Amino acid sequence: MNWTGFDTWIVVIGALCAAACALPGCFLVLRKMSMMGDAISHAVLPGLAIAFLVTGTRASVAMFLGAAVAGVLTALFTQWITRFGNVDRGAAMGIVFTTLFAIGLLLIRQAADHVDLDPGCVLYGAIELTPLDLVSLGGLPIPRAALVNGTVLLLNLGIIALLYKELKLSSFDPDLADTLGYPSQFLHYLLMTMVAVTTVAAFESVGSIIVIAMLIVPPATALLLTHDLLKMLLIAVGAAVLSALGGHLGALVVPGWFGFESTTTSGMIALAAGLVFTLAWLFSPKEGVLTRRFREKVGDPGSLPDTNTA
Amino acid sequence: MHTESLNTQSTFPTRHSEARPEHPPGIPLAIHDLTVAYHRKPVLWDIELNIPEGKLVGVVGPNGAGKSTLLKACLDLVPLSSGWAHIYGKPYRKNRHRVAYVPQRESVDWDFPVNAIDVVAMGAYRRVGWFRRVGKAENERAMEALEQVGIGHLARRQISQLSGGQQQRVFLARALMQDADLYLMDEPFAAVDAATEEAIVDLLRKLSERGKTCLVVHHDLATVTTYFDWLVLLNMRVVADGPAAETFTRDNLQKTYGGKLSLLEKAAEALRSTPH
Numbered sequence: 001m002n003w004t005g006f007d008t009w010i011v012v013i014g015a016l017c018a019a020a021c022a023l024p025g026c027f028l029v030l031r032k033m034s035m036m037g038d039a040i041s042h043a044v045l046p047g048l049a050i051a052f053l054v055t056g057t058r059a060s061v062a063m064f065l066g067a068a069v070a071g072v073l074t075a076l077f078t079q080w081i082t083r084f085g086n087v088d089r090g091a092a093m094g095i096v097f098t099t100l101f102a103i104g105l106l107l108i109r110q111a112a113d114h115v116d117l118d119p120g121c122v123l124y125g126a127i128e129l130t131p132l133d134l135v136s137l138g139g140l141p142i143p144r145a146a147l148v149n150g151t152v153l154l155l156n157l158g159i160i161a162l163l164y165k166e167l168k169l170s171s172f173d174p175d176l177a178d179t180l181g182y183p184s185q186f187l188h189y190l191l192m193t194m195v196a197v198t199t200v201a202a203f204e205s206v207g208s209i210i211v212i213a214m215l216i217v218p219p220a221t222a223l224l225l226t227h228d229l230l231k232m233l234l235i236a237v238g239a240a241v242l243s244a245l246g247g248h249l250g251a252l253v254v255p256g257w258f259g260f261e262s263t264t265t266s267g268m269i270a271l272a273a274g275l276v277f278t279l280a281w282l283f284s285p286k287e288g289v290l291t292r293r294f295r296e297k298v299g300d301p302g303s304l305p306d307t308n309t310a
Numbered sequence: 311m312h313t314e315s316l317n318t319q320s321t322f323p324t325r326h327s328e329a330r331p332e333h334p335p336g337i338p339l340a341i342h343d344l345t346v347a348y349h350r351k352p353v354l355w356d357i358e359l360n361i362p363e364g365k366l367v368g369v370v371g372p373n374g375a376g377k378s379t380l381l382k383a384c385l386d387l388v389p390l391s392s393g394w395a396h397i398y399g400k401p402y403r404k405n406r407h408r409v410a411y412v413p414q415r416e417s418v419d420w421d422f423p424v425n426a427i428d429v430v431a432m433g434a435y436r437r438v439g440w441f442r443r444v445g446k447a448e449n450e451r452a453m454e455a456l457e458q459v460g461i462g463h464l465a466r467r468q469i470s471q472l473s474g475g476q477q478q479r480v481f482l483a484r485a486l487m488q489d490a491d492l493y494l495m496d497e498p499f500a501a502v503d504a505a506t507e508e509a510i511v512d513l514l515r516k517l518s519e520r521g522k523t524c525l526v527v528h529h530d531l532a533t534v535t536t537y538f539d540w541l542v543l544l545n546m547r548v549v550a551d552g553p554a555a556e557t558f559t560r561d562n563l564q565k566t567y568g569g570k571l572s573l574l575e576k577a578a579e580a581l582r583s584t585p586h
Binding site for chain 2: 030032086162163164165166168169171172173175176178179180181182223226227228229231232
């Protein structure tokens with residue numbers, strides 16, 4: 001294996017991207033809205049395309065605005081269709097995001113076909129190429145993807161640090177949040193905006209499908225390992241970084257075992273995230289499958305108290 | 311400022327009563343002409359209620375009678391088709407601090423990664439305000455509230471590892487944290503153990519002694535007259551309301567529960583077991 005500065009950047013970008021996704025992802029998982037991440041990550045496409053058509057550039061703030069608007073619209077349309085169309089939320093989501101995604105694809109095909117915004121890239125991303133696109137930060141050349149994903153990570157960190165209590169309350173008990181004067185709808189749409197913006201930042205690195213793995217898998221892993229929201233956020237970020245590192249290493253090394261060239265890193269990152277989840281599921285000190293079996297064998301009742309008293 | 315305008319109002323009783331009949335500002339909960347509909351189907355119809363201060367009020371009625379919706383309507387949690395509900399003479403949003411809400415236990419996910427004292431501290435969030443963290447003083451109050459409901463020793467336990475009764479106590483402690491004057495409780499007695507039931511009754515009595523008003527959705531007709539001193543019999547409309555002993559009659563129950571025979575028998579049984 002030949003590790004270069006290029007590889008370091010790929011891991012850094014993957015880690016920033018995965019960590020930025022894991023933070024809002026924790027709240028998606030806790031609100032039992034994991035698939036909303038899926039919906040939004042697809043539905044931002046028309047927002048991106050329209051912003052691109054209007055401004056003519058890819059690196060603009062307009063792209064993020066377009067995505068944020070599309071993300072909020074997804075959440076809004078889903079709610080409307082659920083309420084007025086008398087269908088369940090899953091079905092409503094399916095209607096909304098496929099329609100928006102289709103519009104996005106058509107826009108790209110019809111109007112932006114000659115430029116550098118291709119559907120393949122949208123689906124799978126091209127993290128291997130991201131270190132080539134450099135910008136200057138205080139005189140230092142760094143990949144634009146690192147800057148973008150780093151900024152979004154900081155933004156997400158800032159919002160969650162500022163509104164930790166409010167997000168916790170409205171995720172656990174939205175009715176109480178409303179009665180106490182913390183509008184749960186506002187916090188819901190704030191979270192949806194965070195997801196939309198984070199997804200767009202992650203888009204060109206890992207694409208709109210792998211990004212779902214980044215939103216959901218590390219938080220689900222963390223939930224297996226802790227009973228504390230703050231620790232959950234930290235562990236999710238840790239699992240995200242670990243997946244990025246393991247994913248890129250895997251992409252370089254594993255295909256060699258079978259006599260192939262290196263494979264796509266973003267796919268490997270998602271696979272690594274799944275692997276980390278499996279390990280947590282098996283060995284979690286809290287309720288790991290093997291941990292429990294081991295306890296039964298040894299006859300140690302474990303630290304779990306009896307919960308069935310009433 | 312609001313207090314001022316309220317005082318001005320109450321010095322002009324004639325004008326006031328003209329504008330809003332049966333609406334004395336000291337009344338914890340006054341409901342007038344209140345109708346709520348889901349998908350155009352009415353759930354509550356023309357509700358007219360005045361709940362007196364310091365009473366333990368039981369809200370009784372069959373499934374689907376709109377009991378939970380009545381509480382939610384008072385808290386601005388469901389849109390009203392008509393009418394209003396006023397808390398101590400003002401709309402809810404102007405008197406939030408005087409109301410505490412205990413939702414049904416199943417309304418939240420008890421696997422959520424927080425421990426008991428975290429949930430109780432949520433009752434202080436309105437006082438704490440946006441962006442600020444819960445301070446030491448509020449955490450101590452949360453601990454006291456947990457001790458008041460008898461589970462101080464479980465403060466650091468994750469909520470999924472509490473029994474149903476203990477989870478209900480956590481909710482009650484959270485309501486105590488809100489330090490309100492009016493408590494709206496949705497089936498606090500549902501599926502709890504005998505010790506918890508006793509603890510809740512005890513707590514309700516203590517609140518009532520301190521002049522607090524509690525509106526409690528209740529299912530067990532056998533205990534209605536022992537637990538509550540005021541009753542609201544509800545089945546989409548208010549069938550009857552008033553002092554428990556006078557309101558809990560066979561006739562009223564029949565009107566409330568209608569043709570549901572098994573329930574009627576239960577009611578008759580409950581009637582026989584009460585001293586009246």
